[in-house]
Amino acid sequence: MTKKHVHFVGVGGIGMSSLARWYLAQNWAVSGSDLSPSEITKELEKEGVRVKIGHNSSNLPQKLNVLVYSNALPQNTPEIEGARKLGASVVSYSEALGAIAKTYTTLAVAGSHGKSTTTALLGLCLLSGGFDPTVIVGTKVKEFGGKNFRFGGGKFFALEADEYKGAFFQYVPTSLIITNIDKEHLDFYKTFANVKRAFLRFLGQAVPGGKFVFNRDDAVLWGLRAQILRIAKTKHSEILWYSLHSPMAKKIERVLRIPGRHNVSNALAVYTLARALGVLERRIFSVFRTFSGTWRRMEYCGDLRIATADERGLVRGKTRKETNVEVYDDYAHHPTEIKATLSAFKQSPLEAKLLTGQAANERKKRKIVCVFQPHQAHRLKSLFKEFVDSFQDADGLILLPTYQVPGRDIALDKRYSSEALAKAIIRKYPRKRVLYLEDPKRLKEEIFNMLRGLPSSDGVLVMMGAGDIFQLTSELIKKRISNI
Structure with a gap:
């Protein structure tokens, strides 16, 4: 008996991929496409989903029952138009999920x-x-x-x-x-x-x-x-x-x-x-x-050993000193979420609950450096004042350029840019260490400099945002900041 076939346009999305897995569990033939490969698309391929990179009507099978598209995609996407010509049922992610539910x-x-x-x-x-x-x-x-x-x-x-x-x-x-x-x-x-x-x-x-x-x-x-x-x-x-x-x-x-x-x-x-x-x-x-949490929600990624300023003494034969840094990845992208997440780290870093006595108290004294990538120019503009007050629990802050969401964002307004946010925070909180970093290639160096300048033996690094900042987190863990 021939399997029914469903195709997902935007299959690498977190919601779309979950729905693709439901159809797989129901013994459907499942295919999909996305603009670029990702960890999720690679996982889906291993599970039996045929994934194509790029949006083209040639990605569609000749016998297609259902096409599910991401809510972020326009209706003139080639695969959506092609599916209609094939006579397939064309539904959005939420419509498909609603029918299943x-x-x-x-x-x-x-x-x-x-x-x-x-x-x-x-x-x-x-x-x-x-x-x-x-x-x-x-x-x-x-x-x-x-x-x-x-x-x-x-x-x-x-x-x-x-x-x-x-x-x-x-x-x-x-x-x-x-x-x-x-x-x-x-x-x-x-x-x-x-x-x-x-x-x-x-x-x-x-x-x-x-x-x-x-x-x-x-x-x-x-x-x-x-x-x-x-x-x-x-x-x-x-x-x-x-x-x-x-x-x-x-x-x-x-x-x-x-x-x-x-x-x-x-x-x-x-x-x-x-x-x-x-x-x-x-x-x-x-x-x-x-329960230890989920992906990109105060997710512990590993420890980094960062050489302190005394590392320069190595050339003179002095002992090397290092700072231990716990690295976390978090999805927070709204002022309310940022405040809640940084407050949680300030009160009790993730591993502190596993400790007792003096050890737990020491962890609570650790300094927090937050690297934040604003997500969506419209959100940053409409909630700009709220963003200014969101980072009070961070001892140091590095702001990256705004991640603009394809197909659902406004043109970037320099008055409400990430750089403007950094300047606004500095004006209101002049004692806070704040840096706008245009070039992420310098991120390792600037994290090193900021942590080195904080009066603490250890620290917590929070990589935060709903865009592609998690890829930078992976690079930091793989390359080890201490190799700077």
């Missing part, structure tokens, strides 16, 4: 921040509770074999519900979590009022009789409580609020392995829904104790 009892995780970590934790807690869920998440999860997808045999489908371009309007969840609502994706929604209306519309699409889980600490959600209550009443749904000011928050904070108050809040959301669905508390806490 309707065949399950869907549990959606929405919110401006924290969706990926929360979805991963929810999937793991359901798995620990014996529910064997299917999970699609916008990051890689070690417990899912380093993938962004888990295929299960149970009724539950835990998915990350992204609000960009109204993608979550395609989903009809039975139960849901909304972690927070913030000024995000204003390139699409234009106003914050439209963002709030979008989340209420999403809530109104839920299946009657489910569970609605909300963050009591989020001022925007709490301000919408009257509208939320009206929707819940019409749906005969149960409203469940969680808060960091609850006794359970303190209990979770004591056992949760990943640091940060924002992650305690994410775990609280998962605890609230998982318990409502029947997962035992001990099963939930077993996940919290062992």
Whole structure:
């Protein structure tokens, strides 16, 4: 029997690749294309996906049932036009995911921040509770074999519900979590009022009789409580609020392995829904104790040994001195996320929770250097003032040029550029060490200089942004800064 064939345009994306894996698990023939090869496309090829580089109608098979395209691509992309000529069903990522989700009892995780970590934790807690869920998440999860997808045999489908371009309007969840609502994706929604209306519309699409889980600490959600209550009443749904000011928050904070108050809040959301669905508390806490985070979310990448200024003494026969630096990679690209992440590092670097006594105290004294690549010119411009105040917990800051998103960005305005941000931060915080670096080739040298100038024996280097900065992180780890 001939297999049905699905083709993904933009298959290297984190969401698209997870959906491709779902079709593979359903025994479909799967192919795809992307503008450039990546770690994800290489992984997919090993799993059986035929990947082509570049967008061309010749990438399509003659017998094609479905073409799924990334929401970031224009409709005149050659493969999209070619698929229509072949008579294939042409759908967006969110439309395809929404159609699949309707065949399950869907549990959606929405919110401006924290969706990926929360979805991963929810999937793991359901798995620990014996529910064997299917999970699609916008990051890689070690417990899912380093993938962004888990295929299960149970009724539950835990998915990350992204609000960009109204993608979550395609989903009809039975139960849901909304972690927070913030000024995000204003390139699409234009106003914050439209963002709030979008989340209420999403809530109104839920299946009657489910569970609605909300963050009591989020001022925007709490301000919408009257509208939320009206929707819940019409749906005969149960409203469940969680808060960091609850006794359970303190209990979770004591056992949760990943640091940060924002992650305690994410775990609280998962605890609230998982318990409502029947997962035992001990099963939930077993996940919290062992979960070490996900790809590009405060991800520990390795240690670097950086020679101090005394290294010059080597030519005079003096002893070499080195600084140990823990290197982390993080996806934060919004002021709220940056603040939460740097605060978490300031309070408790990732490995500090594994230590006790003096050792833990010493780690808390480490200095933090952040290398930040702004993501999307529109975001930087619309939230410029907020970005200026986002790096207070960083002892040193290196700003790279703005990563402009192909097909969904505005022209770069020099008044709101990365260089302008550096100058604005220096004006407001003159004591902070801030550098704008036009040429990333000098990054190793400048990191070395900045860490050397901080009064601390050890440090933490946080590589931050949603663009391609993670590639620079890989280069740093491979080449070792100490070889400068």
